Amino acid sequence: MASSGFWAVDYEVYGDVQGVFFRKYTEEQGRKLGLVGWVKNTAHGTVTGQVQGPKEKVEIMKNWLRSVGSPMSRIDRAVFSNEKEITCLEFQSFTTKY
Template sequence: MGAQDGPSIVSVEFEVFGHVQGVYFTKYCRDMCQQLGIGGWVKNSKTGTILGKMQGDRGQVDKMVQWLSKTGSPGSKVDHCDLHNWEFLARQDFRGFSIRF
């Protein structure tokens, strides 16, 4: 018994900085999270960044963190991604992944 009892569910909030609005960043983010089985939400902020929260299997969330930090949507230019409020959860709070307005 121990840490290998099954997938560990993590939750993290993110903010992506750079040229990330007007390049379908939120749509690509949602589509990727849906494919990976990650729940949560994403939206454009009033200050030109992308804000969101994602919850899911640690390995899948780590893949999304890489995408948010390095790749982004076609046409975007990610400067950096801030991650905060990492938590371990017993189960996901979110059903699916949505774009908020």
């Protein structure tokens, strides 16, 4: 059974994740892994976004969002939703939305 190997997942990270360069580090980590997607702050103090790419790399990014983050951040929990296989990438790069 062949697959494109591309996966997409939405995420929201809770904790002390705003004002600590979390978005900048998330963007850098996504690019380093060769993933595409986006990250942005929410009005209720969390960081949300979407990651797309090869399944193995998406898993690495999920683990990073769950447990690493930026040096000054404190991650309480990361919630992942809408995880699914996709036929092609929907973004050109990994960006920060405002």
